[in-house]
Amino acid sequence: MLGQIAYALPFLAQGFALTLWVSLLVVVLSLIAGVILGVGLVYGPAPVRWAVRIFSDTIRGIPILVLIFFVYYGLPAVGIHLQSFWAAVLALTLFKTAQVVEYLRGAVASIPKGQSEAAMAIGLTFRQRLAYVIFPQAFRRFLPPWINGVTDAVKGSALVSLLGITDLMQAINQVIGRTYEAMPLYIFGALIYFAVNYALSYASRRLERRFAFIRD
Amino acid sequence: MATSSNTSTALLDIAEVSKSFGAVNVLRSVSLTVAKGEVVTVIGPSGSGKTTLLRCVNFLESYDSGSIRIDGKEVGFRPGPARNSGARQRRSERDLAAMRAETGMVFQGFNLFPHLTAAGNIMLGLTKVRGKSKTEARSIAEHWLGRVGLGHKADSLPAELSGGQQQRVGIARAVAMEPKILLLDEITSALDPELVGEVLAVVRSLAEDGMTMVMVTHEMAFARDASSRIVFMADGGVSAVGPPKEVLAEETTNERLRTFLARFRASHF
Numbered sequence: 018m019l020g021q022i023a024y025a026l027p028f029l030a031q032g033f034a035l036t037l038w039v040s041l042l043v044v045v046l047s048l049i050a051g052v053i054l055g056v057g058l059v060y061g062p063a064p065v066r067w068a069v070r071i072f073s074d075t076i077r078g079i080p081i082l083v084l085i086f087f088v089y090y091g092l093p094a095v096g097i098h099l100q101s102f103w104a105a106v107l108a109l110t111l112f113k114t115a116q117v118v119e120y121l122r123g124a125v126a127s128i129p130k131g132q133s134e135a136a137m138a139i140g141l142t143f144r145q146r147l148a149y150v151i152f153p154q155a156f157r158r159f160l161p162p163w164i165n166g167v168t169d170a171v172k173g174s175a176l177v178s179l180l181g182i183t184d185l186m187q188a189i190n191q192v193i194g195r196t197y198e199a200m201p202l203y204i205f206g207a208l209i210y211f212a213v214n215y216a217l218s219y220a221s222r223r224l225e226r227r228f229a230f231i232r233d
Numbered sequence: 234m235a236t237s238s239n240t241s242t243a244l245l246d247i248a249e250v251s252k253s254f255g256a257v258n259v260l261r262s263v264s265l266t267v268a269k270g271e272v273v274t275v276i277g278p279s280g281s282g283k284t285t286l287l288r289c290v291n292f293l294e295s296y297d298s299g300s301i302r303i304d305g306k307e308v309g310f311r312p313g314p315a316r317n318s319g320a321r322q323r324r325s326e327r328d329l330a331a332m333r334a335e336t337g338m339v340f341q342g343f344n345l346f347p348h349l350t351a352a353g354n355i356m357l358g359l360t361k362v363r364g365k366s367k368t369e370a371r372s373i374a375e376h377w378l379g380r381v382g383l384g385h386k387a388d389s390l391p392a393e394l395s396g397g398q399q400q401r402v403g404i405a406r407a408v409a410m411e412p413k414i415l416l417l418d419e420i421t422s423a424l425d426p427e428l429v430g431e432v433l434a435v436v437r438s439l440a441e442d443g444m445t446m447v448m449v450t451h452e453m454a455f456a457r458d459a460s461s462r463i464v465f466m467a468d469g470g471v472s473a474v475g476p477p478k479e480v481l482a483e484e485t486t487n488e489r490l491r492t493f494l495a496r497f498r499a500s501h502f
Contacts, residue, residue: 134293135344139358139410140334143326149357153348 032188051117250299337407397428
């Protein structure tokens with residue numbers, strides 16, 4: 018049994034690398050897009066707020082699997098052809114972006130209005146207020162749900178296997194297809210996912226403690 | 234208008250300012266001028282528009298009509314293009330920020346930045362708005378913390394300070410920017426009674442230094458002793474204005490003022 022795993026290891030490692038790559042892309046892209054749209058949702062003019070609200074509510078209301086199939090099989094109908102890898106990344110990023118928007122909105126809304134006013138009163142511009150006053154405080158509230166979302170992204174990346182992309186999940190399935198040793202390989206796969214996510218949660222707790230400057 | 238206010242001695246010139254929230258007229262054609270070095274105290278029942286007036290001066294609130302000028306420069310608005318018959322336009326974000334840096338404000342709820350130390354709170358505006366180096370900002374912060382009696386608390390976070398100490402940092406943060414005028418919005422109202430004195434002592438010493446101040450307060454005794462003039466507001470308008478002795482005189486003929494003072498004396502003495 019261990020021999021089976023040892024034999025499959027290089028192949029699984031490739032799948033694992035792809036899982037990490039997809040997760041990293043999704044996490045970074047959704048963070049950038051989500052923060053920008055989130056700021057639009059909180060501070061933007063009415064049309065921007067509505068647009069972001071509709072985007073976020075729509076995306077969050079669709080099962081992620083449907084979203085993946087929609088991007089991969091649906092978009093070609095309107096002339097947009099994406100490779101399966103990028104279709105998967107796009108779908109997961111859209112899904113995650115909608116979540117980041119909500120985390121950001123919640124975190125910023127938790128900062129009392131007096132903070133913005135005090136920052137205005139000393140003459141900080143809008144960007145400076147965000148950068149030096151609002152975001153440093155909101156970060157502490159943003160972090161826990163966001164890290165939680167990152168672990169979801171790592172787990173959710175397993176869905177890309179449905180588009181035939183050889184990530185960790187798909188690699189495991191392919192090895193099982195050759196060896197018919199399902200249980201040990203699934204357990205091994207679960208352990209890898211768990212190890213990554215546990216490391217993330219642990220790092221998150223450490224970070225949260227570092228930013229615990231407010232007593233509440 | 235612009236030329237006359239440039240030549241006048243008024244540092245702050247509030248002229249016929251009106252504002253309403255929906256159907257409620259919070260400010261009704263309020264006019265008030267404050268000369269350099271004056272300490273003007275605004276009193277009045279809650280809901281009379283005192284705080285709103287103060288917040289209009291640094292444009293934390295907009296106003297519907299009238300004008301507010303500091304050193305002759307209109308706060309918040311600039312004249313629009315002639316094709317729009319010169320209707321006023323809101324200043325740009327950058328413009329507003331630069332203007333607000335010229336007025337200091339101290340808040341009822343302190344509003345210190347909880348993620349920054351006492352010195353950090355003061356240094357933020359100095360480095361980001363005034364463009365001073367960290368070292369220079371730090372020494373200015375230490376100077377002002379010393380002035381408010383908190384030289385030993387420079388590296389404390391706001392959560393580690395008492396209310397009175399936090400408010401003194403709030404004052405230091407405002408005056409370190411060397412504003413032309415300092416706005417104090419009920420700065421002792423959220424404090425335990427035994428902490429009020431230490432904060433008022435700081436305000437008094439600033440007044441002695443010649444800092445121009447407009448303050449909203451319920452500390453009548455302090456208002457009487459420290460102000461050059463007292464403004465009594467009622468229903469969004471200025472109902473009485475004059476030296477403390479006149480305005481706070483018991484035999485005032487102003488009905489509303491007499492009622493306010495009587496009620497005040499009944500509840501505070």
